[in-house]
Amino acid sequence: MFKFALDEYVKNIWYNIISVFILAVSIIVSAIFITNLIQETKVYRLVKPYLDEKSIIINSANGIDVSLLSKVENTLMTHELFCMSDNQIGLNTCVVYTDEVMKIMPPRLLEGQLIEKVEADEDTLVVWISRNSGGLSTGDEITLNFFSATEEKTIKVKALIAGVIADGQRIFMSDTTISSNMEYDDIYCLYSHRQMGTPVVITTEDELSKIDEELYGQNKKCIVKFQENITEEERLENYFKVVDMEEATHGHSSVGTFPESEQLYENMKASVRSTIMKYVPLTFILLVLITVCIMGIVLIKNANSTEYYRILSICGMSARGAVCITGLEMLINSILSIIIAISFVELQNKYVFFGKINCRLDSIQICVMVTICLIVILLSMLITRVYMEPAKRKALQVP
Amino acid sequence: MKLVLINIKNSIKEYKGVYVLLIVSQLLAVIMLFMAYGIFCSYNASKQEYDESCYELSAFFSENVMMGEFKECYTEILEQVEPRLNYFFLFAKSEDYEIVTYNEYHNGRFTNSDKIYKYKRLKEGRLVTDQEINDRKNYVHGMNVGSVGDIIEIEEKMFQVVGVEEDEWLGTTIHMAITCYPDGVVLKNFVLEFEKLPTLKDYEVFKRVLENEFGEKVTIQEYKVKNEEQLIAINSIIVLSVAVGVIAALDTALLYGYIMKKRKRQMAIFAICGAKRLYRIIINEIEIFIVSLVTATIGFVIFRLLVEKIMNYVYNNTVSIYSMTAYGLMLVMYLLSIVILTTIATIIVNRKRILDMRRECSV
Numbered sequence: 216m217f218k219f220a221l222d223e224y225v226k227n228i229w230y231n232i233i234s235v236f237i238l239a240v241s242i243i244v245s246a247i248f249i250t251n252l253i254q255e256t257k258v259y260r261l262v263k264p265y266l267d268e269k270s271i272i273i274n275s276a277n278g279i280d281v282s283l284l285s286k287v288e289n290t291l292m293t294h295e296l297f298c299m300s301d302n303q304i305g306l307n308t309c310v311v312y313t314d315e316v317m318k319i320m321p322p323r324l325l326e327g328q329l330i331e332k333v334e335a336d337e338d339t340l341v342v343w344i345s346r347n348s349g350g351l352s353t354g355d356e357i358t359l360n361f362f363s364a365t366e367e368k369t370i371k372v373k374a375l376i377a378g379v380i381a382d383g384q385r386i387f388m389s390d391t392t393i394s395s396n397m398e399y400d401d402i403y404c405l406y407s408h409r410q411m412g413t414p415v416v417i418t419t420e421d422e423l424s425k426i427d428e429e430l431y432g433q434n435k436k437c438i439v440k441f442q443e444n445i446t447e448e449e450r451l452e453n454y455f456k457v458v459d460m461e462e463a464t465h466g467h468s469s470v471g472t473f474p475e476s477e478q479l480y481e482n483m484k485a486s487v488r489s490t491i492m493k494y495v496p497l498t499f500i501l502l503v504l505i506t507v508c509i510m511g512i513v514l515i516k517n518a519n520s521t522e523y524y525r526i527l528s529i530c531g532m533s534a535r536g537a538v539c540i541t542g543l544e545m546l547i548n549s550i551l552s553i554i555i556a557i558s559f560v561e562l563q564n565k566y567v568f569f570g571k572i573n574c575r576l577d578s579i580q581i582c583v584m585v586t587i588c589l590i591v592i593l594l595s596m597l598i599t600r601v602y603m604e605p606a607k608r609k610a611l612q613v614p
Numbered sequence: 615m616k617l618v619l620i621n622i623k624n625s626i627k628e629y630k631g632v633y634v635l636l637i638v639s640q641l642l643a644v645i646m647l648f649m650a651y652g653i654f655c656s657y658n659a660s661k662q663e664y665d666e667s668c669y670e671l672s673a674f675f676s677e678n679v680m681m682g683e684f685k686e687c688y689t690e691i692l693e694q695v696e697p698r699l700n701y702f703f704l705f706a707k708s709e710d711y712e713i714v715t716y717n718e719y720h721n722g723r724f725t726n727s728d729k730i731y732k733y734k735r736l737k738e739g740r741l742v743t744d745q746e747i748n749d750r751k752n753y754v755h756g757m758n759v760g761s762v763g764d765i766i767e768i769e770e771k772m773f774q775v776v777g778v779e780e781d782e783w784l785g786t787t788i789h790m791a792i793t794c795y796p797d798g799v800v801l802k803n804f805v806l807e808f809e810k811l812p813t814l815k816d817y818e819v820f821k822r823v824l825e826n827e828f829g830e831k832v833t834i835q836e837y838k839v840k841n842e843e844q845l846i847a848i849n850s851i852i853v854l855s856v857a858v859g860v861i862a863a864l865d866t867a868l869l870y871g872y873i874m875k876k877r878k879r880q881m882a883i884f885a886i887c888g889a890k891r892l893y894r895i896i897i898n899e900i901e902i903f904i905v906s907l908v909t910a911t912i913g914f915v916i917f918r919l920l921v922e923k924i925m926n927y928v929y930n931n932t933v934s935i936y937s938m939t940a941y942g943l944m945l946v947m948y949l950l951s952i953v954i955l956t957t958i959a960t961i962i963v964n965r966k967r968i969l970d971m972r973r974e975c976s977v
Binding site: 234240243247382411493496501503508511572574 | 642841
């Protein structure tokens with residue numbers, strides 16, 4: 216049966232080649248589409264659970280005890296540590312990513328790999344670094360000097376560079392600029408070493424747990440979300456508590472300089488709506504086109520083969536046999552198209568043929584890829600089964 | 615022609631499902647092509663706009679800031695940003711004229727901006743030369759400024775017109791080098807256009823110097839860090855819109871391929887009856903062309919009436935990118951590609967011996 220299916224496959228080679236290409240391009244297109252959508256909404260997905268019309272944004276949460284505020288539901292706080300390196304590259308910040316941030320907003324890497332994939336000693340901190348004047352890159356080891364939060368002392372830590380982050384991306388770090396017309400994503404820093412000149416290192420909370428001491432941090436930006444049932448009076452009370460704490464710590468308060476959270480929240484909704492709206496025509500195009508392509512592939516496959524299968528069935532081949540052959544052919548097509556799509560994604564990410572584009576094969580993209588292939592295989596098998604029914608066999612006309 | 619119509623009728627009868635799918639997919643391909651074009655143009659425009667805005671630092675002067683005051687500080691800024699600077703733009707107003715400057719600054723010397731003046735069309739005369747700029751000659755060129763040789767007075771200073779630009783609008787615009795500005799003109803806008811991305815230090819110098827000199831009279835536009843991620847997202851959409859076209863083309867090729875395969879028998883019979891190869895190809899091509907033309911026209915009407923407005927709304931296109939020329943070009947390209955591809959396929963099918971053609975289509 217398998218050999219027969221292969222013979223059939225070779226016999227219809229041109230049809231199969233075009234089908235493989237259509238499937239491969241459809242998979243690649245859906246991968247680009249999904250990756251792009253995920254990338255464009257990453258800050259929104261991170262901020263959404265914390266920002267509503269009642270939230271308060273604190274520019275520098277150092278010395279501010281959020282537990283003193285009433286009816287706090289949750290907080291999203293950047294975690295930045297003051298640190299210097301022995302290499303004289305002007306480093307002064309180490310940004311710490313929580314698991315949540317790593318999952319939703321991992322930094323885009325220019326080179327290197329994920330921190331958790333790098334094996335290092337218990338006393339070595341694995342970090343990513345931005346581009347830097349010292350030319351430090353993946354695999355280099357540096358010494359980072361942190362400062363204790365409790366005593367006046369420097370803590371020297373050996374660090375291994377797992378990768379270099381790309382310029383021009385938003386990282387989970389406070390942006391120093393606050394303006395009344397800022398958008399929700401402006402809360403976090405749009406970082407570029409080329410333009411800003413100062414490098415940063417990024418590490419994860421897991422890695423940081425290798426250091427036993429409490430480290431001195433700076434410029435923590437914090438979004439505080441309150442419970443649904445908070446009254447305006449309680450919110451205002453919290454607001455003034457933050458103002459007092461900020462003034463006590465820094466001598467001034469920044470809370471009032473942010474746009475009202477209600478305005479920020481409305482802007483966020485409008486901005487995301489506009490982003491998603493721009494995807495609607497494209498989603499429609501892709502859905503319709505992929506459906507038509509699948510229909511085309513399936514229909515032509517059956518139009519090509521069923522007449523021939525019917526002759527074979529008269530010669531004794533069961534309907535199940537025909538269904539299996541169709542399924543096997545389509546399986547080969549699907550596997551080939553998946554191989555082409557994966558190779559394309561890998562090659563594109565390595566050699567950047569089409570310029571820099573968002574194209575990754577993560578779990579969602581793989582699910583879509585498998586779904587497209589499964590639909591093609593199952594639909595072909597189903598239609599073959601319908602065409603091979605005994606009642607229809609009688610209608611056979613040998614040309 | 616009658617034969618072609620009979621062919622179409624028979625095809626619809628014989629390969630009902632595939633033919634309907636072929637027409638639907640062609641119809642969709644045309645609509646997709648227009649949509650993909652709209653998405654491509656819209657994103658490409660926003661990409662260029664965004665890209666350009668990252669390369670400039672600009673300041674707006676809200677109150678009466680005189681050029682005399684500005685002369686005290688601009689060289690300090692230019693000297694600091696010179697390595698990355700492309701050119702700078704100055705916009706000022708006198709009582710009668712609007713004055714603009716596009717100059718470059720290198721090693722203490724000012725020159726005309728090549729980027730701007732390379733394509734300037736002059737009705738008569740010439741541009742002010744680089745030497746004249748640095749010799750501080752009171753020469754200007756502009757639009758609606760009279761004729762070459764005329765003398766014009768701006769804030770008690772006399773200028774000779776050396777060139778006249780072709781009229782593009784009614785207003786009077788004078789192009790003047792920064793070295794010969796009269797002190798009394800009112801400064802409105804100062805923009806630095808960079809060759810390489812401006813650094814935070816460039817911005818800080820720009821902001822510090824202007825704010826020290828003019829305080830609240832000047833508004834400095836916020837510093838922009840180039841958002842590579844936004845550009846990557848736009849690039850991805852552009853690639854997507856091109857890929858959509860590729861899928862549509864492959865799908866049409868697949869469906870036509872099937873029809874061609876099924877036509878082998880008919881071609882063989884025509885050949886047996888004495889029809890020449892060219893004649894057989896023409897019959898096929900006319901049929902494909904008619905079907906494609908009809909579907910393309912219907913697709914165009916549907917898109918024009920229903921989808922175009924939605925596209926312009928969704929992508930905030932202030933100017934419609936769908937001109938009749940664009941539609942015409944897309945349709946011609948679409949029909950040409952189909953005719954060329956199917957002609958190649960028909961030639962391949964008809965190249966074989968009649969007996970082989972007949973044998974191939976018997977199973």
